[in-house]
Amino acid sequence: MRREDLVCATVAVLAEAETVLPSWVEEAIREAADRETSPIARSQLEAILENVEIAAAGGVPLCQDTGLPVFCLEIGRDLPIPPFLEEAIAEGVRLATDEVPLRPNAVDPLTRKNSGDNTGPGMPDLIIDLVPGDCLRITAFPKGAGSENGSFLAMLNPADDPLSFVAEEVAKRAGRACAPVFVGVGIGGTFDLAARLAKRALLHMPGTSQMDRNLLTEINRIGTGPMGLGGDTTALAVRIETALCHTASLPVAVNLQCWANRSSSATVRDDGWSID
Amino acid sequence: MEHRLKTPISKEDVAALRAGDLVWISGTVYTARDRVHALLASGEDLPIDLAGAVIYHCGPLIRDGIVLSAGPTTSGRVGRFTREVVDLGVRLIVGKGGISEDAEALRGRGAYLAYPGGCGALAARKLSVRRLYLPDLGMAEGLWELEAEGWGPMIVAIDSFGRDLYREARRSEMRS
Numbered sequence: 001m002r003r004e005d006l007v008c009a010t011v012a013v014l015a016e017a018e019t020v021l022p023s024w025v026e027e028a029i030r031e032a033a034d035r036e037t038s039p040i041a042r043s044q045l046e047a048i049l050e051n052v053e054i055a056a057a058g059g060v061p062l063c064q065d066t067g068l069p070v071f072c073l074e075i076g077r078d079l080p081i082p083p084f085l086e087e088a089i090a091e092g093v094r095l096a097t098d099e100v101p102l103r104p105n106a107v108d109p110l111t112r113k114n115s116g117d118n119t120g121p122g123m124p125d126l127i128i129d130l131v132p133g134d135c136l137r138i139t140a141f142p143k144g145a146g147s148e149n150g151s152f153l154a155m156l157n158p159a160d161d162p163l164s165f166v167a168e169e170v171a172k173r174a175g176r177a178c179a180p181v182f183v184g185v186g187i188g189g190t191f192d193l194a195a196r197l198a199k200r201a202l203l204h205m206p207g208t209s210q211m212d213r214n215l216l217t218e219i220n221r222i223g224t225g226p227m228g229l230g231g232d233t234t235a236l237a238v239r240i241e242t243a244l245c246h247t248a249s250l251p252v253a254v255n256l257q258c259w260a261n262r263s264s265s266a267t268v269r270d271d272g273w274s275i276d
Numbered sequence: 277m278e279h280r281l282k283t284p285i286s287k288e289d290v291a292a293l294r295a296g297d298l299v300w301i302s303g304t305v306y307t308a309r310d311r312v313h314a315l316l317a318s319g320e321d322l323p324i325d326l327a328g329a330v331i332y333h334c335g336p337l338i339r340d341g342i343v344l345s346a347g348p349t350t351s352g353r354v355g356r357f358t359r360e361v362v363d364l365g366v367r368l369i370v371g372k373g374g375i376s377e378d379a380e381a382l383r384g385r386g387a388y389l390a391y392p393g394g395c396g397a398l399a400a401r402k403l404s405v406r407r408l409y410l411p412d413l414g415m416a417e418g419l420w421e422l423e424a425e426g427w428g429p430m431i432v433a434i435d436s437f438g439r440d441l442y443r444e445a446r447r448s449e450m451r452s
Binding site for chain 1: 335346347374390396400431433442446
């Protein structure tokens with residue numbers, strides 16, 4: 001794998017994710033707008049759809065909060081891991097910050113000093129999965145603060161009902177997280193595994209199980225609505241991922257994603273790269 | 277009802293707004309988020325006059341003096357400064373997600389308008405840059421003076437009579 005291919009692929013997926021909403025996400029918003037019975041709620045969904053058109057046509061970021069640079073890397077087990085892996089992706093983020101452009105969002109958590117280019121300690125954040133094959137698939141998943149701030153984790157008691165807990169908490173928080181939201185739920189595992197499951201649930205959207213659909217119905221029944229202004233559409237999709245947990249534990253994590261569920265993927269091979 | 281307002285905003289402008297009404301704004305809009313509110317709360321003099329002003333909870337994406345994307349940020353983070361902001365003369369606050377815990381500070385004096393969250397590219401078409409105050413705070417946190425041209429529609433989400441659409445959405449949740 002050539003370093004410059006990985007740099008270029010990083011810039012390309014970040015640029016596309018920031019400006020073009022995945023078509024299934026746009027379709028989900030359009031269907032919600034058609035179903036919505038509250039006029040105020042419908043006006044919010046229609047504004048979102050207009051915004052999506054303007055951003056794509058002009059090649060400008062959908063949202064001024066261009067997020068923190070989060071990437072999912074699916075690394076083929078037959079691929080020799082390139083020594084420049086992390087450094088080339090960071091270089092791609094710096095270039096994209098200048099070229100797209102992206103808002104510099106990454107600050108030191110204590111001094112609040114902005115690094116200026118969205119990179120620095122811990123950033124970009126790389127989520128690594130090993131998969132069959134000899135390619136590298138890179139997915140940009142920029143994460144804005146509105147929905148990240150609405151995310152939560154709780155260590156429940158085994159006797160508690162995790163799904164009602166999630167429905168009530170999401171309904172409370174979604175208005176400030178730019179609803180309609182996507183809800184990634186991790187149940188089980190350990191303290192940190194639950195959070196990782198929740199993040200992966202977002203990456204594996206939309207959910208299709210009966211439990212996913214039931215939780216979606218339960219969240220939307222509560223009526224928080226788009227932007228918290230009331231309405232039928234609080235969430236667009238839910239996905240629950242689980243792992244075994246200790247018999248004495250019940251970790252539950254929810255990673256919220258605002259309606260701008262931005263992502264874009266590319267595959268990098270020995271001899272080049274292409275957007276998926 | 278629909279309202280097309282020009283800055284500075286008068287008492288009468290505010291008194292005419294009812295929750296659920298639509299508003300378009302032309303004139304001067306100041307961005308203010310966490311850092312500007314922290315300065316304000318610490319008693320620091322801001323370099324602008326806020327009498328009759330519109331403040332926008334927003335950290336815009338701006339390149340070469342052009343507003344590229346400028347949707348609202350979550351108002352809940354700065355809601356606790358609402359009384360200080362209104363005391364300085366601000367009459368309209370534009371943001372997303374509401375400031376329900378601090379809405380009392382608006383009674384008889386101001387209103388909170390909701391602009392659809394995430395709609396940065398849409399908002400940018402109606403906003404241009406006049407100048408940047410406090411540039412050391414950076415692009416997102418700096419205090420931008422923007423010029424709005426028929427910018428809207430926003431929804432009156434909290435009016436000066438105490439009606440709050442966010443609370444009503446939560447009340448309807450309890451009934452169901």
